[in-house]
Amino acid sequence: MIALVFNLPFTLIGIISAIFSLPYQIRIVKNPLSLVIKVRKFWWVFGYMKNARAMTIGYIVLLGPRLLRNDLEHEFIHVKQFQKYPLIFPLLYFYELLKNGPRKNRFEDEAYTLSRSIYEGSK
Numbered sequence: 499m500i501a502l503v504f505n506l507p508f509t510l511i512g513i514i515s516a517i518f519s520l521p522y523q524i525r526i527v528k529n530p531l532s533l534v535i536k537v538r539k540f541w542w543v544f545g546y547m548k549n550a551r552a553m554t555i556g557y558i559v560l561l562g563p564r565l566l567r568n569d570l571e572h573e574f575i576h577v578k579q580f581q582k583y584p585l586i587f588p589l590l591y592f593y594e595l596l597k598n599g600p601r602k603n604r605f606e607d608e609a610y611t612l613s614r615s616i617y618e619g620s621k
């Protein structure tokens with residue numbers, strides 16, 4: 499419950515991001531607690547995230563049009579990471595990203611390994 503409140507700012511950013519991404523379907527998932535929103539396009543995304551198939555912001559999971567096997571399971575692991583590190587997860591993630599890159603940082607490594615989802619990037 500505390501985690502839910504602490505992560506509320508990110509969840510709100512997630513909702514705004516969903517609105518910008520042209521949402522067309524939404525459902526509530528209980529475990530892990532999240533809103534899974536299918537969207538048409540991540541047109542506002544730039545940099546290394548440009549080809550993202552899905553993303554998690556707070557308890558909002560956005561699924562784009564180019565999903566591959568186990569992408570939803572991958573995003574659920576990020577929801578659990580938000581639950582595990584309330585409020586500070588994005589900071590920890592960003593630090594890990596700078597230190598170890600988009601695939602080898604410990605949060606993505608956990609998500610890819612546990613979900614057995616597909617990494618398309620270069621490293």
Ligand SMILES: [Zn+2]
Nearest residue numbers: 572576606609
């Ligand atoms: Zn990920």
